[in-house]
Amino acid sequence: MDSAFPDRARHRLGxxxxxxxxTGSSEKSAMTFTVARGSIKRGELARRSGCNLETIRYYEDxxxxxxxxRTQAGHRLYREDDxxxxxxxxxxxxxxxxxxxxxxxxxxxxxAEYTCGEVYALTQAHLRSVSAKIADLKKLExxxxxxxxxCAAGSAPECPIVDALIAD
Numbered sequence: 508m509d510s511a512f513p514d515r516a517r518h519r520l521g522x523x524x525x526x527x528x529x530t531g532s533s534e535k536s537a538m539t540f541t542v543a544r545g546s547i548k549r550g551e552l553a554r555r556s557g558c559n560l561e562t563i564r565y566y567e568d569x570x571x572x573x574x575x576x577r578t579q580a581g582h583r584l585y586r587e588d589d590x591x592x593x594x595x596x597x598x599x600x601x602x603x604x605x606x607x608x609x610x611x612x613x614x615x616x617x618x619a620e621y622t623c624g625e626v627y628a629l630t631q632a633h634l635r636s637v638s639a640k641i642a643d644l645k646k647l648e649x650x651x652x653x654x655x656x657x658c659a660a661g662s663a664p665e666c667p668i669v670d671a672l673i674a675d
Contacts, residue, residue, distance in 0.1 A: 540594045546576065546584040556593055563593065569606055571596050571613060608633055 540556045553560045566572040572592060575583040585593070592613075599609045611629055615621040657667035 540590075540597065542587055542590040542594065544587065546586050547590070549575070549583045549585065552585045552590060552593065555590075556597060558593075558597060566593065566596055569610075571606065571609060602633075603637060604633055 543551070543555065547555070549560055549563055553563060556563075563572065567574060572589065575585050575589060577583055595613075596609055599612065604612070608629060612626065615625050615629070654668050654671040
């Protein structure tokens with residue numbers, strides 16, 4: 508897999524994507540990730556991106572990141588294109604895209620023959636999934652509110668929440 512994004516994929520991703528708060532987000536968001544000129548080692552890439560060394564290794568293992576170049580001493584070196592690719596992956600993860608969805612997006616982008624329509628279709632499918640999850644969470648919220656209403660939160664062993672959870 509060639510890690511270089513086609514020139515047209517390198518362009519304007521940044522201004523259109525806003526950082527979002529997600530479960531497990533690192534304190535340093537992928538949104539503040541600056542690409543270094545030239546090649547950098549994995550530790551520096553992890554520091555700049557705010558992600559764990561193991562996360563970068565995982566993305567290599569699952570094929571989202573290509574195997575990096577190495578120094579004579581065996582240190583991994585990440586070129587500017589590799590850094591951009593990691594930034595893309597981290598932003599996509601921040602927006603809730605699965606590994607499979609990111610793989611599909613990268614496959615399209617790596618082809619250099621992609622159209623905005625193809626990317627749009629994948630994004631819309633992800634949006635439908637997110638919307639369904641939101642609807643499910645709203646139902647869950649309502650159910651929890653309903654079963655909590657009758658609870659006095661007292662010291663008695665009888666609890667309507669437990670009763671609701673064990674009810675048929």
